[in-house]
Amino acid sequence: MNPADLDRVEQARGRLRSASMAPNNDDRAIRLVELISPRFSDPDLELHRQFSIISGLGVDARQAVADTLDGLRSNDPTLGLSGIVEVWGRRQPLHASQHAPSTPGTSLLPGRAFVAGSAPLSGEAEVLAEVVDAIDRAVLLSGAELRGADAALLDLRQGDSPATQSTSLEVTESSPLVEEARRTLAAIDQVVPTPEISEEIRRALRDVESNPDRVRLEARRSQAQGARAQILPGDSRHVAMLADLAIAEADGELAEYDIRPDSPAHDLAITLELLDIHTSPAEAPTIANQILEECAELEAIRGRAIRTIEQAFRAADPEQAARERDLERIENDRRHIQRRLRSQQQLLAISREQWATYGIGDLDLRNHLDLSESSERPLPILVEEPLADLPIRLAGAILSTLLRHSTRTQVICLSDQRDLQSWCESVGDRVGWVDATDWLEEEVV
Numbered sequence: 388m389n390p391a392d393l394d395r396v397e398q399a400r401g402r403l404r405s406a407s408m409a410p411n412n413d414d415r416a417i418r419l420v421e422l423i424s425p426r427f428s429d430p431d432l433e434l435h436r437q438f439s440i441i442s443g444l445g446v447d448a449r450q451a452v453a454d455t456l457d458g459l460r461s462n463d464p465t466l467g468l469s470g471i472v473e474v475w476g477r478r479q480p481l482h483a484s485q486h487a488p489s490t491p492g493t494s495l496l497p498g499r500a501f502v503a504g505s506a507p508l509s510g511e512a513e514v515l516a517e518v519v520d521a522i523d524r525a526v527l528l529s530g531a532e533l534r535g536a537d538a539a540l541l542d543l544r545q546g547d548s549p550a551t552q553s554t555s556l557e558v559t560e561s562s563p564l565v566e567e568a569r570r571t572l573a574a575i576d577q578v579v580p581t582p583e584i585s586e587e588i589r590r591a592l593r594d595v596e597s598n599p600d601r602v603r604l605e606a607r608r609s610q611a612q613g614a615r616a617q618i619l620p621g622d623s624r625h626v627a628m629l630a631d632l633a634i635a636e637a638d639g640e641l642a643e644y645d646i647r648p649d650s651p652a653h654d655l656a657i658t659l660e661l662l663d664i665h666t667s668p669a670e671a672p673t674i675a676n677q678i679l680e681e682c683a684e685l686e687a688i689r690g691r692a693i694r695t696i697e698q699a700f701r702a703a704d705p706e707q708a709a710r711e712r713d714l715e716r717i718e719n720d721r722r723h724i725q726r727r728l729r730s731q732q733q734l735l736a737i738s739r740e741q742w743a744t745y746g747i748g749d750l751d752l753r754n755h756l757d758l759s760e761s762s763e764r765p766l767p768i769l770v771e772e773p774l775a776d777l778p779i780r781l782a783g784a785i786l787s788t789l790l791r792h793s794t795r796t797q798v799i800c801l802s803d804q805r806d807l808q809s810w811c812e813s814v815g816d817r818v819g820w821v822d823a824t825d826w827l828e829e830e831v832v
Contacts, residue, residue, distance in 0.1 A: 416765040418797040420478065421471035424827050427679040435819025438793035440800045440807050446719065449771065451827060454770050456816050469586060478677040479630055514784045515742045525776040529728040536721040543714055564816055565699045568692040575685050584661050585682055587683045591655040594676045598651045604644055608637035642669045664818030730770040765796035772802050786810060790817065
């Protein structure tokens with residue numbers, strides 16, 4: 388074996404040793420490390436594999452993240468956003484990991500967690516007991532709020548008159564603006580790719596843009612183009628000719644790489660054929676970007692057409708429009724209360740679990756945690772505003788409880804409390820702060 392072969396063998400052995408010592412390879416939990424927005428203009432959200440705090444998300448974005456974790460629990464690719472998960476140290480598409488479906492705890496936890504008259508507690512156990520008791524009260528309060536929202540929603544729906552709805556619908560359908568808006572929607576539906584095809588194009592384009600070999604070739608071409616741009620008018624023709632030759636060589640190497648059957652650009656060109664767009668692999672990235680940009684523009688037009696129909700409906704029947712606004716408001720409030728209740732239940736189950744390590748409780752928490760010891764691959768948990776409705780003096784203990792839990796399974800918090808950023812910095816690399824301001828927000832048109 389020649390020295391070059393021996394060197395390659397030693398490098399391969401080094402990579403194997405490094406991989407075998409990586410702690411991520413021993414982690415059985417499924418961890419969400421990347422979220423991809425359906426809007427082409429949004430960057431991907433890179434999440435900390437153990438504990439992420441995401442700030443700046445609007446109402447729709449928060450619901451989308453919650454739906455994503457619901458889809459992960461049920462292994463349903465139609466729910467939520469696309470992304471990347473890490474399983475046993477390897478990254479793969481969000482919904483490709485197979486695991487046993489688990490039912491999240493959405494009902495109120497039974498009983499009170501704080502047991503008065505128990506044995507004397509240590510300092511940390513006493514604080515945990517306060518945390519458990521405070522979260523328990525918050526869960527009961529949120530449950531009462533949810534029942535009130537359900538009752539208000541039922542009353543509002545029962546108050547709708549079918550005759551009134553039919554009359555207002557006939558008036559709305561006859562409006563010229565509505566007819567034009569409906570024709571616009573029909574035309575858009577005929578030309579816009581299906582969400583599955585759009586996602587496939589986006590995924591293939593992302594593979595092209597992240598391929599290290601292609602990135603290196605593109606960097607070389609950019610360097611050659613930059614050198615050509617720096618040539619002064621007084622420089623000799625020989626210098627300009629050499630610069631043009633360098634650009635041509637870089638273009639040729641990139642084109643040669645793209646036409647290879649195993650290149651990501653070749654896969655992207657095959658994906659574009661789903662839309663009957665036949666192009667060379669070298670042109671595929673440019674065309675794919677144009678398609679996605681046009682899709683974003685058409686979606687904006689679709690939004691304007693839908694708003695036109697909604698405005699015509701409100702004008703035709705102001706009372707029904709007011710009821711619709713009330714229904715929408717109550718539905719939004721109800722979803723928010725549901726997410727808050729779910730978060731508090733997660734917090735309560737985690738706190739009671741850690742409290743039980745002091746020998747105080749023996750509660751069965753498997754029905755109230757997304758994570759259970761019997762789960763083959765523990766799933767991430769989502770906690771929205773972990774300090775809401777809880778005493779501020781317990782903030783440190785609550786965050787420490789989540790931090791300890793993040794070693795077992797990923798914790799994702801959604802919060803706009805800027806003080807948490809300082810806490811993240813004080814903890815170090817065990818927690819990641821993600822500023823997602825304006826991410827997934829609807830564009831104003």
